[in-house]
Amino acid sequence: MLFMQNGMTPLHLAVWHSIRSDNHATVKTLLEYNADCSAEDDEGMTPIKHISKGPGREKLQELLHRHLEEQRKRRALEACGEAKAKMDELEKELSNIVGLHDLKVQLRKWAKGMLLDERRRSLGLKVGARRPPHMAFLGNPGTGKTMVARVLGKLLHMVGILPTDKVTEVQRTDLVGEFVGHTGPKTRRKIQEAEGGILFVDEAYRLIPMQKSDDKDYGLEALEEIMSVMDSGKIVVIFAGYSEPMKRVIGSNEGFSRRVTKFFQFSDFNPEELAEILHIKMNNQTEQSLLYGFKLHSSCSLDAIARLIEKETTEKQRKEMNGGLVDPLLVNAREYLDLRLSFDCIDADELQTITLEDLEAGIRLFS
Template sequence: MRIQDKKSNLSSKGNRSSITIHACAESGDLIGFRGLLEKNPSLLNERSILMLQTPLHIAAGLNRVDMVKYLLNWKGPGKVELEAKNVNGETPLHAAAKNGCNEMVKMLLDYGANVEARTNNLISPLRLAIGYALRSGDNLTVNTLKEYNADRLAKEDVSMFLYAVDYISERKISLNYPPASLQNEKLVKFRCQSSAEKIYDANEELVELPCQSDAEQINDIEQSNYSTMDYSWTDDQNFKEPKNYDNGLGRKMNEFDHELSKIVGLHQLKLQLRRWAKGMLLDEKRREMGINLGPRKTPHMAFLGNPGTGKTTVARILGKLLKSVGVISSDNVTEVQRTDLVGEYIGQTGPKTRGKIEEAKGGILFIDEAYRLAIPGKWADYGVEALEEIMSVLEDGNLVVVFAGYTEPMKRVFSSNAGFCRRVTHFFEFEDFTCKDLAEMVMIKMTKQDEKSQLNGFKLHPLCTHDAVVAVIEKNSTEKLRGKMNGGLVDHMLNNAREHLDSRLTFDSKGDELLIIMLSDLEAGLRLLSYRMTLKEKEQRK
């Protein structure tokens, strides 16, 4: 029985770095699972694309005991969501109950899971456990839920089960709940007679039925020849689409893809962004179909990575997408740093921060080097006041906040405010650019020039091929320098290369001589950059 979205495992099995957290939960790969979480704690409650399942949903539904224990005892930032709901409104307890995972049910209940949680169709874990028992003859999960006083308002459910299980389990009469449009009339009657709660039909009208005896109900169901249905939410179920079912979502995704494709490198990040964007757009479609997904949460984010990796560029692209689906009213990105938010004296920080928040309203507030708001050892620092001011407006709506900075220092921000990981739920890691990526940027900048650029009109010598530029970068820069500057390295290198071109020309030079940058100019430009950065580091150490 499928309990997770099959599309969550499209990654290559031969490449561990591309395996998803959901795939590890499905396969029972605890080592890989722990490795992914320790590297990126934001995956703790990561949702699968279509089913919106968390790792806990999958692990609990597949009886992954050690994995569930690890999640429930998680010591990193954030906390596992015991009551997270998938697209059907099922919690991890529902997932365990409907698959007869008795040990998982006990464990989740011991950790405080809500025994009376309800799905979108008002189904309790006990109801799902009864459905499993009717198919399998295994009553353990039902008895466990009874011990925890499950479904106290529907005691008739249990007595009906005890009578019915022996009578119809061999015939595999299913009590599974199909989507509203596919509900069987006889099963609706059975649910009505066996429940103290109100039951509504597919047209949302209250079902009122005369009382029947247990035997009459069971006979009624048998006569209906109702076949067993799977619990899983498959792609081919017959939902009635709204007339304008696409609502331009495909076009919006294509536009987002097109903007991302303009960015060099960052392949893993692009995959992560596309998954997130697709899930968000599919949620819009689900809402159009009438599925109640609850209030839309504002997607506040953390961008983790070194400077020059395209964080601001990606924020602008996301702004366009978020505006197109109505999350924000403007695609404007307001960039701020600590100095824009923090005052020098008592009483200055609050108004200063609120002013920037007001300026960014309707769009994105992009906080660069956000870790500087939580300086270690300085709990009385004004930066903490600014951070608390920002956290206080994260649930107001019509403003998306992006916290950006180095990965390790950003962990201070995560721990400095108890509600950070609850309110900021999307974490994106920006990897460093490779030498090939940087060389590609050089080629693009020199062929698609901005008229305002200092390099407008200049061009590379034919010997400056992509491979040749890669070799220049590898030879004349260190990994440390590339990691520190990333895309910024290209601009500095090209500007220095132009300076070197000027230094070797004379006033007798003419024509293309004045405009062609040679490989030697690129080498000299990069060496000069390395020298200047070394001097700067020495000055900072003094």
């Protein structure tokens, strides 16, 4: 009972007994059932470390060393397979993100480094804990900032850096109160809600007033509350917003640039990228979606849709909407399909196929 309280495993106890009785039968039996040779007791001692040098103990040491090496090799192979499966899962998530080459490279680097750390640990190597950086996502609405934050949450949870994959999305109204003493508790509740995951502060520049005033702006108080917990390691914070206004946030607090070390620019989508987003959305419809079960006609190639978008929308429209243009376009196209079909139509394929004509009619509603 005393040994179990010291964190000793059955293998620790069997080794202790074997040293005194010169009988290795129990140790051999436990090893046959894959008892962990690298397990440590409360003093950081593995079963092997309990064997001091002495006559008749070489066989016991050799037995444990052999099994320890076999376990390390087996764990390394298992870790390698798991790492490959996790990287495949990440690549699947990244395949649904259009553009953002530099960010994808960074995500792959983080994932690979973290998974290699897992492998190092499986080999019994000592590796320092990684702490993911706080980030700023800069760009116009509809460029994929929120979606990337969700992928990042899955990644950091997948490799064990964060205990959950949740992304808590907040804006100024979720953080800032209307009177003195209201903002602090309100912000702290959101921070507590985000613990273990990512706090995604959208339109973060709204926390900083455009002009200095004698009155204290409560947005600054909310930002200070967030900054106060960014060194705790309990959450990852992502500040998002338009590139130019975000400079106010960066310059508002001397500790901001020290804590937020990764800045990513989300560029506006061109017609080709918007066509790719449309294809991805059509191939990933859920049962709750209005477009579930529908498909694109063979004439709706990437090139054809890109030409249509370039012809029927202005650069200003595309810049203002970006990826946000795609969902209403598809909804409009389906509504036009319903208008175009007659009740006499009995062709199941035709009933659920969106044509280039439908997309053209849908996009013209933006004009």
